[in-house]
Structures are given as C-alpha cells and as structure tokens.
Amino acid sequence: MRAPVRCWIPMTSPTFELVIGEGCDTNVAEGVRSVLGANVPERAVHEVGQADIVVAVGGDGTIMRVARQVLDAGASSRILGVSGGRLGFLAAFEVEELPLYLDAIRAGTLSIENRHALHWRLLRDGQEAATGCAVNDVVLAAGQPFRAIELEGEVDGGAIPRFLGDGLIVATSAGSTAHAASAGGPIVAPGLEATILVPLAAHSLAWRPLVLPAEASVALNVHHANEGSSLVQDGRLAESLRAGDRVEVHSHYQTLRFLRHPERPFGATLAAKLGWAAPPSWRRPGDDA
Numbered sequence: 001m002r003a004p005v006r007c008w009i010p011m012t013s014p015t016f017e018l019v020i021g022e023g024c025d026t027n028v029a030e031g032v033r034s035v036l037g038a039n040v041p042e043r044a045v046h047e048v049g050q051a052d053i054v055v056a057v058g059g060d061g062t063i064m065r066v067a068r069q070v071l072d073a074g075a076s077s078r079i080l081g082v083s084g085g086r087l088g089f090l091a092a093f094e095v096e097e098l099p100l101y102l103d104a105i106r107a108g109t110l111s112i113e114n115r116h117a118l119h120w121r122l123l124r125d126g127q128e129a130a131t132g133c134a135v136n137d138v139v140l141a142a143g144q145p146f147r148a149i150e151l152e153g154e155v156d157g158g159a160i161p162r163f164l165g166d167g168l169i170v171a172t173s174a175g176s177t178a179h180a181a182s183a184g185g186p187i188v189a190p191g192l193e194a195t196i197l198v199p200l201a202a203h204s205l206a207w208r209p210l211v212l213p214a215e216a217s218v219a220l221n222v223h224h225a226n227e228g229s230s231l232v233q234d235g236r237l238a239e240s241l242r243a244g245d246r247v248e249v250h251s252h253y254q255t256l257r258f259l260r261h262p263e264r265p266f267g268a269t270l271a272a273k274l275g276w277a278a279p280p281s282w283r284r285p286g287d288d289a
Contacts (some may be wrong), residue, residue: 008051008077009051023211043284053105053259056091057082060178063090064135064234067256071133078112078257080105087150089177089273090135092261104262111260115174116193116214117252122231124245126236128224135256136175140220140241141200143228148203149241150224166201170218170249177237177274177282185209189266195251217250 019173046053048069054077056066063081070077083091091115093101104110120138121131142149142165151163169179173188176196181187185198186209193214199207212218222229222245229241242248270276 006052007053007055007098008048008053009057009172012022016099020160022258036183048077049073049075051077053078053080055080055082057095058084058091059086060090060136061235067117067135068133068234070244071252071254076254076257078259080259085275089269090091090174090258092259092264100263105259110262113258114257115190116171116172117254118156118170118195118233118249119252120233120247122239122241122245122247124242129245130239132233132238133252135172135235136177136178137169137171137180137232138223138247139167139169139179139200139232139233140247141230143226145226145228145229147226147240148224149222149226149229153225154219154221155212161204161207161221163199163207164203165199165207167195167199169198169200170220171198173214177270181274182208186211187270192260194251201231211286212229217248220247221276222246233254 011018025183041275054066054070054075056063056079062084063079067079077212080093080094081088081091082093084095101110115135117129117174118134119131120134122129140151146166148164149167149281151168153160153163153168169180169183169185171178171185173190173192173194173196174187175283176188177195180196180198182200182243183200185196188194188196188211193211195216195218197210197212198264199209222241222243225241225243225245267276271278
C-alpha cells in the first residue's frame, strides 16, 4: 500500500474537499479546522515542514506568502499552486481542473519546476537590523515625498554605477514576469535561473536592466532616502530605509519546488495570463463601435 501524501493547506477554499480525498493524509493549518469540520482528522494539524505537498490556493500574493513559509521552515515540500485570485500567474492549475490531476499529484508523477528565491538582509549602523526572503523580488523604493532615492551598488564585490531614480528592483526569474516586467525588464523563462536588476525611472538613460547569474550577490548602499523610502518584499512593505543603510541580496540557499502543469507550457501561460505577443486589434470602417 502506498504511503499517504501529507498535504498542508494554509487557507480556506472550495478546493479543500477535492484535495482531501482517498490517499491523502491532509495536514491543515489551525484556522481551517472550523471551516472544514468533520473533514479534518484531529491528528491532521502539523507544521508546513512536515508536508510532502503544500497546497497554495489563491492569487500570486497568497502563493508567494505560502512559498516564503516553506523557505522559513527549511522544507523541501513540493508546492501546488491553484489559481483562486485575479491573475495567479504562479498557479499552475485552475480550480476546476484539479480533480483531473489528483491521481498524478498523489502518485508523484508530475514534473517539478525548481525556482530560486532571494534572501536579503538590512544592515544599519553596521548591525543586522532585519532579514527576509522573497519569491519574486526585492525593491528599494524612493517613497514619499517622491524625490529620487540614491543608491551605490556592488555586484559580487565590484562597484556598479550610482543609481538615482524612483527605485531599483532585484528580481528572480519568476519575478521577471511581475513588477520587473512592468518596468521594462526582460522575461526570463523557467529553468534559466537569474538575478535581474531593473531600474525604476532612472535619471540616466544609460541605466538599463541587467541580467546576472542567479548566484550573484548584490549590495545596495542608501546614499540618499526620503521619509517614505522603503524596502519592499514581494509587493509588501518590509522595512523603512534611511541614508546609511545597506541592503544585501543574494540567492536563497534553498530552492522552491513547484509542481508543473503537464500540458501547459510557459509560452501558453504568458499568452493566456499576460497577453504576451498578442496581435494588435483594430476595427475596419463601418464596424460597430
């Protein structure tokens, strides 16, 4: 008899009853018990680090939050992203198609897409003030009163030109389709791991996006900041910044393991969810408005 698959599901969702089925020993967060009632065994509340599969149901923000929990737990759990939000680019599966793939999920026959994450730390007055991890990106943003932030940077210990502008994005390959893409950065396909620097409204026209090896270490020294200048992690405010701060970003020691959809290549996801390479639309004279 095959050992049960241990799942950890950190939120409420209609897909719970699909996942909690024969062959799954489902480990569910405390807050879910009252919603699922009798569907959750009393012994089924465990830490995320004990799970074989972590089921993240929601939009990209939810999936990134769950992925960070996996990183914080030091777990090697596979992550099953199920779209339940507005976009869900990181979600490989839609809610309605999940029953079609449950057998493959339980049997462990789906391919795994490895994605590197980022670890950052904030140094203030020579002391470590804060640390964190990011799935998509770390952004040093100018903030209110919306004057430029000035940064002095290093890559692997070598100086890079001083940056003056609205902010600087340090993104992963997964994050290349998020804030970095909106700011004009390159889209990097899964499997090609990289760390990407993307400027936000740089004062110099010569400051262009830069693709670095995933293992590159990036350090940014804050030369000038505003009252609202901040470090943003995966779209969430993490820490305020002030002149003299130093932010160090490097590849996280742990790799995220996302379950891959067997019939949906990356190009199809780009086209369906981001409208990538969509042809222009037009109306001929006489067409209805």
